[in-house]
Amino acid sequence: xxxxxxxxxxxxxxxxxxxxxxxxxxxxxxxxxxxxxxxxxxxxxxxxxxxxxxxxxxxxxxxxxxxxxxxxxxxxxxxxxxxxxxxxxxxxxxxxxxxxxxxxxxxxxxxxxxxxxxxxxxxxxxxxxxxxxxxxxxxxxxxxxxxxxxxxxxxxxxxxxxxxxxxxxxxxxxxxxxxxxxxxxxxxxxxxxxxxxxxxxxxxxxxxxxxxxxxxxxxxxxxxxxxxxxxxxxxxxxxxxxxxxxxxxxxxxxxxxxxxxxxxxxxxxxxxxxxxxxxxxxxxxxxxxxxxxxxxxxxxxxxxxxxxxxxxxxxxxxxxxxxxxxxxxxxxxxxxxxxxxxxxxxxxxxxxxxxxxxxxxxxxxxxxxxxxxxxxxxxxxxxxxxxxxxxxxxxxxxxxxxxxxxxxxxxxxxxxxxxxxxxxxxxxxxxxxxxxxxxxxxxxxxxxxxxxxxxxxxxxxxxxxxxxxxxxxxxxxxxxxxxxxxxxxxxxxxxxxxxxxxxxxxxxxxxxxxxxxxxxxxxxxxxxxxxxxxxxxxxxxxxxxxxxxxxxxxxxxxxxxxxxxxxxxxxxxxxxxxxxxxxxxxxxxxxxxxxxxxxxxxxxxxxxxxxxxxxxxxxxxxxxxxxxxxxxxxxxxxxxxxxxxxxxxxxxxxxxxxxxxxxxxxxxxxxxxxxxxxxxxxxxxxxxxxxxxxxxxxxxxxxxxxxxxxxxxxxxxxxxxxxxxxxxxxxxxxxxxxxxxxxxxxxxxxxxxxxxxxxxxxxxxxxxxxxxxxxxxxxxxxxxxxxxxxxxxxxxxxxxxxxxxxxxxxxxxxxxxxxxxxxx
Ligand code: BZD
Numbered sequence: 001x002x003x004x005x006x007x008x009x010x011x012x013x014x015x016x017x018x019x020x021x022x023x024x025x026x027x028x029x030x031x032x033x034x035x036x037x038x039x040x041x042x043x044x045x046x047x048x049x050x051x052x053x054x055x056x057x058x059x060x061x062x063x064x065x066x067x068x069x070x071x072x073x074x075x076x077x078x079x080x081x082x083x084x085x086x087x088x089x090x091x092x093x094x095x096x097x098x099x100x101x102x103x104x105x106x107x108x109x110x111x112x113x114x115x116x117x118x119x120x121x122x123x124x125x126x127x128x129x130x131x132x133x134x135x136x137x138x139x140x141x142x143x144x145x146x147x148x149x150x151x152x153x154x155x156x157x158x159x160x161x162x163x164x165x166x167x168x169x170x171x172x173x174x175x176x177x178x179x180x181x182x183x184x185x186x187x188x189x190x191x192x193x194x195x196x197x198x199x200x201x202x203x204x205x206x207x208x209x210x211x212x213x214x215x216x217x218x219x220x221x222x223x224x225x226x227x228x229x230x231x232x233x234x235x236x237x238x239x240x241x242x243x244x245x246x247x248x249x250x251x252x253x254x255x256x257x258x259x260x261x262x263x264x265x266x267x268x269x270x271x272x273x274x275x276x277x278x279x280x281x282x283x284x285x286x287x288x289x290x291x292x293x294x295x296x297x298x299x300x301x302x303x304x305x306x307x308x309x310x311x312x313x314x315x316x317x318x319x320x321x322x323x324x325x326x327x328x329x330x331x332x333x334x335x336x337x338x339x340x341x342x343x344x345x346x347x348x349x350x351x352x353x354x355x356x357x358x359x360x361x362x363x364x365x366x367x368x369x370x371x372x373x374x375x376x377x378x379x380x381x382x383x384x385x386x387x388x389x390x391x392x393x394x395x396x397x398x399x400x401x402x403x404x405x406x407x408x409x410x411x412x413x414x415x416x417x418x419x420x421x422x423x424x425x426x427x428x429x430x431x432x433x434x435x436x437x438x439x440x441x442x443x444x445x446x447x448x449x450x451x452x453x454x455x456x457x458x459x460x461x462x463x464x465x466x467x468x469x470x471x472x473x474x475x476x477x478x479x480x481x482x483x484x485x486x487x488x489x490x491x492x493x494x495x496x497x498x499x500x501x502x503x504x505x506x507x508x509x510x511x512x513x514x515x516x517x518x519x520x521x522x523x524x525x526x527x528x529x530x531x532x533x534x535x536x537x538x539x540x541x542x543x544x545x546x547x548x549x550x551x552x553x554x555x556x557x558x559x560x561x562x563x564x565x566x567x568x569x570x571x572x573x574x575x576x577x578x579x580x581x582x583x584x585x586x587x588x589x590x591x592x593x594x595x596x597x598x599x600x601x602x603x604x605x606x607x608x609x610x611x612x613x614x615x616x617x618x619x620x621x622x623x624x625x626x627x628x629x630x631x632x633x634x635x636x637x638x639x640x641x642x643x644x645x646x647x648x649x650x651x652x653x654x655x656x657x658x659x660x661x662x663x664x665x666x667x668x669x670x671x672x673x674x675x676x677x678x679x680x681x682x683x684x685x686x687x688x689x690x691x692x693x694x695x696x697x698x699x700x701x702x703x704x705x706x707x708x709x710x711x712x713x714x715x716x717x718x719x720x721x722x723x724x725x726x727x728x729x730x731x732x733x734x735x736x737x738x739x740x741x742x743x744x745x746x747x748x749x750x751x752x753x754x755x756x757x758x759x760x761x762x763x764x765x766x767x768x769x770x771x772x773x774x775x776x777x778x779x780x781x782x783x784x785x786x787x788x789x790x791x792x793x794x795x796x797x798x799x800x801x802x803x804x805x806x807x808x809x810x811x812x813x814x815x816x817x818x819x820x821x822x823x824x
Contacts, residue, residue, distance in 0.1 A: 009055045010048075017094070017101035021048045033105060039175050041107060042115035045098070046085055046178035052092045053229050057236035063822060064143045065309070070321060070819040071143040072812075073305060075298060075335060076130040076328035078277070079148050079239060080122030080155075081226075082642030084179045085113060086484050087135075091229035091236075117172050118643050120154030121241070121277060124559040125474075125668050126367050128642065129445075130328055132668070132805040135477040138230035138237040139503060140809055141821040145309075147301035149293055150180075150224045150241035151277040158600050158639040163616030167279070167603050180241075181225045186308065188223075189247065190299045191215030192292065196388050212345060213388035219270040220245040221300035231479050231503055235822075242300040244273035280602050291334075291377055291385055298335040302342060316347055320360035324817045327364045327439070330375040330431035336362060336438040337392040345388070351395070363816045364435035364442045365472075367665050369452055370563065376428040379421065393429055397421055400437050407464060418460045436461045436468070441816045445474045446666035446687040448707065470815050473687055474666040475805035478505050481672045486650035488527035489676065489797070496520065505804035508797060515794040518787070525790050528651070528677065535651040538644070543637045547594050551633065552783050555648060555673070556656035557598035557640055560608040563663040566599060567757065568765045568772055569656055570615050573622065573634060574742075575733040575773065580628045590631040591780045596648065598640030610753050612636075617742040617750075645669075650676045653789075654779060657682035658772065660763040662707035664688075671803035677793040679782075681775055683768070687803070695799045699792040703775035704768040713767065720761035723769065730769050734758070 010020040025036060025044035036044070064071065089095045099109045122128060130146065137144035156167035193216030201208050226239040246267040273292050305323060306316070314322075327333055336358060343354035368374065383390040397420040404418055416423070420433045436442050436458055444450030450471030454462040462469050483490050483502050493501060497510040514520040532549055539545040556569050573595055579585040597615055601608035619634030637644060655673030657664075657680055664686035674680060674691050682688040683704040692700040705713070724731055734754060736742070743749035757765055783789055801807075813819055 007055070009052050012052070012094075012097065014097055014101045014104065017048065017097050018104060020051055021045060021101060021105075024048050024051075038111065038115050042085075042112045043176050043178050045102070045109075045112050046088075046116075049085065049088045049092060049094060049098065050178065050227070052094060053088060053227055053236050056229070056234050057227050057238075060235045060237060065311075067822065068311065068322060069143045069822055070817070071145065071309075071323055072137065072817050072819055073301065073323055073325045074130060074133060074137075074144065074146045074328065075301060075325055075332035076127070076146065076148050077294065077297065077331035078122030078127030078328075079130045079134070079146060079241070080124070080127035080642060081119050081131045081239075082128075082480060082646070083113070083116045083118045084226075085116050087480060088179075088227070088229055090479060090484055091231055093232055115175075117175060118641055119172050120170050120641060121148070121151055123155055123277070123279065125666070126329055129367075129474055129668060129805075132475065132477040132480075133809060134228045134237065134239055135479060136475070136805040136809040138228045138235055139233060139477075139479070140806060141230060141233055141235050141823075142237075142809065142813065142819060143822050144237055145305075146228065146237075146239040147297065147304075148239070148241050149274050149277075149297045150243040151274055152243075152271075153276040155277055155600065155641075156279050156603065160612075160616060160636075160638050163613045163620065165601055165603075165609050165612050169276075179226055182243075183223045183225060186223050186304070187245070188221040188242075188300045188303045189218050190221055190296050191218050192295070192385055193217050194387065196391060208350075210345075211388065211391060213341070218247050219273060219296065220247050221296060223300070223304065240301070240304065242274065242297045244271050244296060246270035279600070288381060288385070291381060294331050295334045295338070295386060295389075298332045299338055302335060302338055306342065316343060316349075317353065317357060319357050323361060324440075324819065325362050326812070326817070327362060327435055329365060329367045330435055333364070333375075333431045333435045333438075334386070334389065336434060337386075337389040337396070340392045340396070341388055344392075355396070355399075359438055360440055362435075362439045364439040365445065366432065366435075366442065366449075366453055366457075367445055369449060369457060369663055369665055371457070374457075375431040376422060377431065379427040379429060382429055390429075393420060393434060396434070396437065404464065414460060418464075432458070433461075439468065441470050442468050443470045443472045443816065444665065445472065446690060447471055447473060448662075448684075448689050449665040449686060452662060452707070472808055472811040472815065473690055473802075474668050474671070475803050475808035476668050476671050476675070477805050478502060478675070480646070481649065482675055485646040486527075486531065486676050488530050489524075489650065492520075492523055492527055493797070501801070503806065505801035505806065508801040509799070511794060511798035515791045515798065521787060521790040521794060524677065524794055525786060528653070528790075528793070531647075531651040535647050538647045539635060539637055542644075545635050545637060547596075547633055547635050548592070551592040551594045551631075552653050553651055554593050554595045554654040554656065555598075555652040555678070556658075557596070557645065557648060558667075558669055560599035560601040560605075560612060562607060562611075563763045564659050565763055565765055565768075566597065566611055566615065567753070568658050568768060569595070569597075570611075570618055571730070571733050571765070571769060572772060572776055573632065574618055574736055575729055576632060577618075577622050577625070577628050578732050578736055579729075580631065581625065587627055587630055591783050592631040592633075593654075594633045594635060596652075597634070597636040598644060598648065600640065607752070607756060610750065614737070614742065614750050614753055621742050645672070649673055649678075652676065652678040653783070653793075654678060655680045655682075657685070657688050658704070658768075659683060659685050660765075660768070661685045661705055661710050663763065671800065674796045674800040675803060677797045679779075679789070679792055679796060681772075681779055690802070691800065694802055695792075695796050699795050701775045701779050703771040705764065705771075710764055710767075713764070718761070718764060718767070720764075720766040721758050723766035724758055727770055729773065730766060 010016050024047045029040045029044045031040050102109050134146045154170045157170050159166045194214045196211050201210050221242040224241045228237040228239050339358045343349040422428045444453045454469050501507040649672045655678040657670040661683045666687045681701040684706050737750050738754045740747045
């Protein structure tokens with residue numbers, strides 16, 4: 001690193017901003033205001049804002065390099081970032097200046113905001129969590145870097161045709177990508193395939209048997225850097241995403257042989273690695289390309305950290321003093337044998353020495369409880385793609401199983417259960433076991449989840465190493481999900497308690513007394529209602545969906561999965577519809593509600609797609625019914641993403657968190673809603689448990705089986721049809737679906753959904769149905785009293801400060817990383 005003085009930031013004023021913006025528009029975008037398209041002006045604006053953060057970025061990077069503090073590398077196959085412009089404006093304290101500067105040129109900041117295409121580089125909670133965490137790390141001045149993949153196509157764009165999901169490619173890079181900086185000069189070579197060779201190093205007594213990898217093919221990884229600005233603290237961390245390119249050998253091939261077509265084919269092959277994000281959630285499909293992606297980004301990242309970020313000549317025996325690699329689920333776990341390979345093969349470490357270092361460098365976060373979601377790789381595939389890594393995994397396993405036998409005796413069943421290698425139904429590497437064996441710490445993402453990991457999913461490991469297991473409850477960034485998404489609430493809160501809450505969310509506690517202030521509650525309701533208005537306008541503009549204003553806004557947004565139980569919610573809607581239409585409920589006595597769904601289904605997940613169709617078809621019928629539509633409205637905007645969440649969450653009255661207890665690891669949407677003053681209707685699952693404990697039972701609508709109850713029923717044999725037979729309300733709702741009420745009389749359309757519920761119902765929708773309806777009745781009664789409801793809503797805000805991702809980061813720092821913020 002040089003001592004070259006940094007160019008200073010542009011002047012922090014309206015005039016300074018205008019100057020910089022016009023310069024960008026003219027010199028970089030190559031156009032003039034009069035002829036600039038919206039995209040031109042958006043790009044010029046983004047680059048202008050970027051300039052204000054540039055000096056801080058360079059300073060932060062230089063400080064990390066010079067001071068070599070212990071850092072955190074967050075390895076994640078997904079970073080679901082959301083739009084960048086607003087967050088950058090906020091971090092640089094430029095919101096007002098930019099709005100004024102643009103207005104002085106006859107431009108509207110709001111219009112330019114809409115021009116940004118969000119990078120959809122994640123599926124759902126896991127990817128969004130990674131984005132919240134890097135925001136918090138930057139805001140807390142923690143030396144940290146995010147490592148991931150720059151997918152050319154992010155999560156698919158969802159459209160509905162006749163209510164059914166269709167997927168379209170997400171060309172997020174098409175209009176230019178002003179937030180990234182490519183660094184081809186720092187490209188890294190990544191090897192795949194080939195075979196290993198044994199050789200002897202040294203002679204006589206000193207001779208050691210070693211193995212070397214002779215790869216079959218290689219690709220290049222090009223880093224793209226993204227700024228991760230801290231909130232007004234002068235820090236900008238880095239997110240480094242890797243993109244695959246063909247090696248230069250291919251260029252040579254063109255030159256030598258003129259075999260142009262072959263060279264292009266090779267090029268395409270290499271670049272396929274980072275072409276597309278796998279649109280999966282919880283059910284890995286064992287795609288070869290996916291393993292290539294995982295190894296690719298992890299190999300690039302380790303090389304980058306070791307070769308670029310450590311000083312030359314650094315003694316790798318002390319690597320753990322400089323870094324903790326946090327493994328975001330099992331996707332990056334191949335980093336464990338990769339580090340072993342680097343240390344043993346490239347740096348000549350003895351095996352034990354290398355293992356000592358490796359074991360201290362990794363920590364593992366598990367995000368699931370569903371056994372089928374635990375990633376395994378067939379040995380055949382792993383051995384073909386990464387033969388040296390497979391050898392290393394086998395040796396790690398041999399030594400680990402020796403330890404198991406030493407501790408527990410020759411219990412072969414136990415040994416087989418714990419082995420990193422599964423034998424059935426085919427020989428495969430269990431990535432969660434590998435991660436658990438290698439990691440210094442293994443954490444779940446909410447108290448209940450961590451408990452279940454210890455007691456069930458990884459119980460044998462917890463017996464062996466009780467101290468390895470810990471909990472860090474998830475959190476969300478208050479910058480994006482309160483301060484930016486809910487300007488009305490932010491202003492109200494700041495007026496009441498000052499603005500310290502933005503970086504110290506526990507201070508929301510100071511709002512508690514205001515819950516008893518009728519004037520504050522009135523203003524809170526005013527904000528809610530303005531937020532609903534904003535949502536109504538968004539749905540109209542974006543989707544052409546018209547929804548009523550000023551009804552109870554009941555929201556269920558999350559990936560579509562059976563365990564999350566969107567079917568339970570739609571059965572509630574169907575039952576309300578049924579009882580209104582049949583006259584059992586007096587329509588004038590029903591509290592009007594708008595039910596909003598948002599969900600993408602994995603393209604190969606047939607049942608999830610059927611459920612989407614059912615929701616859309618129910619919506620069509622309900623919304624068109626002359627009586628029911630007076631009080632019920634269903635909206636399902638397609639392509640739910642971070643940008644939609646930012647308008648939807650602040651508008652919600654009721655947050656639906658209704659997974660079967662023991663299945664949702666944490667949830668983070670639940671936290672966003674509570675922080676924005678929605679009340680939760682939820683099961684005792686994931687972080688709902690902690691939300692309820694904090695906000696209090698009187699301000700949370702609990703229903704459903706507990707985890708031990710659900711486990712007991714599953715044990716003795718669950719019979720969903722018994723609930724159908726015994727509960728006439730449930731029977732009528734299911735019968736309506738079965739007889740084709742929502743499919744133009746065609747009974748076959750939703751038959752798979754109905755027979756699945758009656759025959760298997762793995763996630764006990766029918767068992768929880770009545771309890772859910774009763775809880776919804778309590779919701780309705782409570783909502784009739786706006787004073788009581790808004791008091792509870794304010795208390796939800798005041799008592800949810802714990803769910804800041806800043807707090808999660810403090811927990812990781814204290815319990816796992818043992819790193820510290822960088823002082824001035
Ligand atoms: O992770 C989610 C869990 O389901 C949530 O309960 C939890 O709150 C969040 C964050 O901890 N898991 C995912 O989002 N998982 C995936 O998206 C995923 C992606 C690829 C493969 C497997 C799972």
